[in-house]
Amino acid sequence: MKIKRIYIENFRSYKQRFFEFKDKINLIVGNNASGKTSLLEALYFCMCGKSFKSRDVDAINFDSYYFKLEMSAEVGDIEYSILCYVDRALDKRIMINDKKIKRLSELISLFKFVFYEPDTTELVKHQPSTRRRFLDMEVAKLYPYMTKVYSEYQRALLSRNAFLKSYDKKDIIDVYDMQISQLGFLIFQKRQEVIDKLSIEAQKIFSLVFENKSLLELRYMPSINASSEEEYYKELKKCLLKDLNLGYTTKGVHRDDFGILIDGKPAIDFASEGQIKLAAVSVVLATSLLYTEPVLILDDVFSELDKFKRKNLVKFISQYQSFVTSAEDVKTLQSEGILDFDSANVVFLERSI
Ligand SMILES: Nc1ncnc2c1ncn2[C@@H]1O[C@H](COP(=O)(O)OP(=O)(O)OP(=O)(O)O)[C@@H](O)[C@H]1O
Ligand SMILES: [Mg+2]
Known part of the structure; x- marks a missing residue:
């Protein structure tokens, strides 16, 4: 374009x-x-x-x-x-x-398009929600139908949380568990795919453009790691008691994160300001290689x-x-x-x- x-x-x-x-x-x-x-x-x-x-x-x-x-x-x-x-x-x-x-x-x-602004370094430093937003935007740019999947997941999650807090209609939670597992597993798969691609490209930019000898790596940290929708559902179910006690859904893609690592160590804990900037720019520029x-x-x-x-x-x-x-x-x-x-x-x- x-x-x-x-x-x-x-x-x-x-x-x-x-x-x-x-x-x-x-x-x-x-x-x-x-x-x-x-x-x-x-x-x-x-x-x-x-x-x-x-x-x-x-x-x-x-x-x-x-x-x-x-x-x-x-x-x-x-x-x-x-x-x-x-x-x-x-x-x-x-x-x-x-x-x-x-x-x-x-x-x-x-x-x-690829977008970088000074606050993008928050991607390395800040809350998981910042990284999820970034990742989901990239997923949505590659797979536009995923925006609908995200909003349906959000809706199912809100309903499940509401029923976790109420004392009746507990049976209906299972309906939302099925929805959350179906949508969540799809989101999980797409995120994993994008992270894997970005990790390879970000490393190339880090070493070729910024002549860095260190290894930059992106590592997906899903709160549920499943190989199928059924497994996702089972993992979600395992948390039901805890979720009922707390009144919210403790596991699912809304709790996922990804780590940005330099030489295997989390950049957030060990990297210098300069390295953080280079890592953030590399990750953002890596997204350019996902599109024509x-x-x-x-x-x-x-x-x-x-x-x-x-x-x-x-x-x-x-x-x-x-x-x-x-x-x-x-x-x-x-x-x-x-x-x-x-x-x-x-x-x-x-x-x-
Ligand atoms: N709603 C607004 N109405 C009028 N002026 C605004 C509004 N919002 C921001 N500004 C002003 O617009 C100006 C330009 O801001 P901008 O952030 O684009 O500058 P910049 O060239 O990027 O500066 P810097 O080099 O400091 O990053 C600033 O003086 C800012 O206060
Ligand atoms: Mg400016």
Whole structure:
């Protein structure tokens, strides 16, 4: 896919602005608070139907009642026009080629992109829920029907938890156990498949792009490890007494996690800040190898990387259309030979927009 252009109206600090992009590296440069991240956020919004930063309304310009984004992109030979409108009365409309979408998954299944922002390091450091969200997004991008499976699982889980707390209708729990096992086993399998692929690709990037001699590895840590739906069901059943006592479901894909290991040790416990960043960037870039022709959206990825790592990174990302922000002086990037400005499309942002 390729993003051709975007029109931004009343989004963050932008009032009205039009950007045209090239099929190569689009380097977005500007001082702090010049709107670099906001431009990436606008692209992200058009491809996901939501922000990665905050609630939709928070992105409306302080002086305005609404924001509007219009993005044009090419997927294969087909040109798509995406329109996103959000106002303070919480009216939200997303249209693909003038047709209003019913579910955000319609966007997610259309666009394949890789996204990195400074908070992505939370993937290594933080809660299992952050990793599950990341993993499930990748699963959903590869298998769009999985978004439905996730929401059905969530619904079955909520119902099971409600019945665990009530003193009657215990028999009905078995109905939810069957649903949870069926959906959970499917999620488990897809997650395992994606983790295995990502682990191999992340290792390649870690060693080739970042010239790291250590071994980077992703290891799935499912709360139920089963080889069949029936086994999943049996494992779930084993927890019934405990679940009844606690009033919630203690095992299932909603409790899964995956570990990011460097030389066999959990990065969360032992890695340096620099290693954490390299591991996070490697895992995210690894997702690009799962798709054909993804677009790379990378916010502030160069910072904290030395000259050689930056150079290798540029080499890697120049295979794709990419949107890369930097607060660095353009001359520095050029003089260090990190970016060849003849091949990059440089978007300069001034402080006042
Ligand atoms: N809803 C909003 N309305 C108006 N301005 C906003 C809104 N939300 C954020 N801003 C402002 O938009 C400006 C641009 O922010 P942005 O994060 O895009 O900058 P940046 O170029 O990425 O900066 P940095 O180099 O520090 O990362 C900031 O001054 C921010 O306070
Ligand atoms: Mg920024």
